[in-house]
Amino acid sequence: MTGVFSLVPDGLLVPPPAGSASPGAGEDLSSYRAAGGYTPPAAPGLLLDRVEAAGLRGRGGAGFPAAVKLRAVRDAQGTPVVVANGEEGEPGSVKDRWLLRHRPHLVLDGLRLAAAVTGADRGHVYLSDAPAEQAVRRALAERPFDLPVDVVRTEHTYVAGEETAVVRRIDGGPALPTAKPPRPFESGVGGAPTLVANVETLARVAWMHARPDAMAAVAGAHLVTLAGADGAAALVEVAAGTHLKVLADLCGHGTAPAVLLGGLFGGLYGEGWRDLPLDHDGLRAAGAALGCGALHFLRPQDCPVAVATEAAAYLAAQSARQCGVCVSGTRALAGTLESVGCGEAGHDALDKLDRWSRQLPGRGACGLLDAAARIVATLLAHFPDRVDAHRHADCPACEGTAPADGLRFTVPVP
Numbered sequence: 001m002t003g004v005f006s007l008v009p010d011g012l013l014v015p016p017p018a019g020s021a022s023p024g025a026g027e028d029l030s031s032y033r034a035a036g037g038y039t040p041p042a043a044p045g046l047l048l049d050r051v052e053a054a055g056l057r058g059r060g061g062a063g064f065p066a067a068v069k070l071r072a073v074r075d076a077q078g079t080p081v082v083v084a085n086g087e088e089g090e091p092g093s094v095k096d097r098w099l100l101r102h103r104p105h106l107v108l109d110g111l112r113l114a115a116a117v118t119g120a121d122r123g124h125v126y127l128s129d130a131p132a133e134q135a136v137r138r139a140l141a142e143r144p145f146d147l148p149v150d151v152v153r154t155e156h157t158y159v160a161g162e163e164t165a166v167v168r169r170i171d172g173g174p175a176l177p178t179a180k181p182p183r184p185f186e187s188g189v190g191g192a193p194t195l196v197a198n199v200e201t202l203a204r205v206a207w208m209h210a211r212p213d214a215m216a217a218v219a220g221a222h223l224v225t226l227a228g229a230d231g232a233a234a235l236v237e238v239a240a241g242t243h244l245k246v247l248a249d250l251c252g253h254g255t256a257p258a259v260l261l262g263g264l265f266g267g268l269y270g271e272g273w274r275d276l277p278l279d280h281d282g283l284r285a286a287g288a289a290l291g292c293g294a295l296h297f298l299r300p301q302d303c304p305v306a307v308a309t310e311a312a313a314y315l316a317a318q319s320a321r322q323c324g325v326c327v328s329g330t331r332a333l334a335g336t337l338e339s340v341g342c343g344e345a346g347h348d349a350l351d352k353l354d355r356w357s358r359q360l361p362g363r364g365a366c367g368l369l370d371a372a373a374r375i376v377a378t379l380l381a382h383f384p385d386r387v388d389a390h391r392h393a394d395c396p397a398c399e400g401t402a403p404a405d406g407l408r409f410t411v412p413v414p
């Protein structure tokens, strides 16, 4: 199943008007205004209070409270900068590119409001997708506000959207993470306090402003990318707490034996996945993570060991090779997993994987190492029999495992 669907009223996924669906067209100014956009900002403090009361959390992956981030930038020393971060590094996610391609004014309106709340005097839109850039530039040319905004193009990598990588790239450097602290809210673009906000987060701020009657519903909904081994993707908007079985049934993956959560960030989940709720706290309590909200459903014939091996190999290849522990850690995880998959692992391989998956999280400058460790930890936790079986016999499902190019997980923007 492919396409764009909303399971919530008053959501962000307004289909583009007929005749404007070509790349770069996007929603035009008059359509956006007719929908309630670009109304004068409320008192900045009032909007911030509303964002806080509605409990909006960032949609980049970490789920950090949006109001806390806005307030930290507002209260820091210096004149702030705001950044709409549209670089989605997770290969299984399409939501940010879809928003930028089809609803650029919604994102720009959110950037305008974030600038009003924080007192920023300039903004950036950060992206790698060419059709998205085209749509954003067209929308910027007709924007009805004065905030100077420029577009910064980056390369598409797993780590290019990490907030310190965003700052580094906008400042003219490579799109690679830096050690924290300082965090961007303390010292970001050009040393100024900087809000790096995911484009879905900004879109929700704008829509909450346009639809004060639906604040809680807008703040609580999620854009979710659903995909499976057929490579097709559906972008769906759902209320927080929706059970994953509802989403799987929606896209024809109801019989999946397992699901890969959060793009590659949230780990593999086996038995019991259908009853997991789609929200940060519920998934964290289950030892998984929502991340950017991308779900990849496995087919009955997919081997979870092969899926985990390919994911770990992809992450090892995407390591920015800045942190020694990430270089050696991701390589060791991927290499050892591969040897397990081939039936060539030593007797202590599983003990090593278990130990590394617990020791490595939090030791890199960004979340890539955490993602690799979680993939391994959840594979060992949910599929011990499948892992053990590889030590005694060839696994037919693993033959011909794809190379570490991430293609199994990459999906097109619907």
Ligand code: SF4
Binding pocket: 159, 176, 177, 178, 318, 319, 320, 321, 322, 323, 324, 326, 327, 363, 364, 365, 366, 367, 368, 369
């Ligand atoms: S953890 Fe890995 S990917 Fe992240 S900054 Fe360090 S070396 Fe780069």
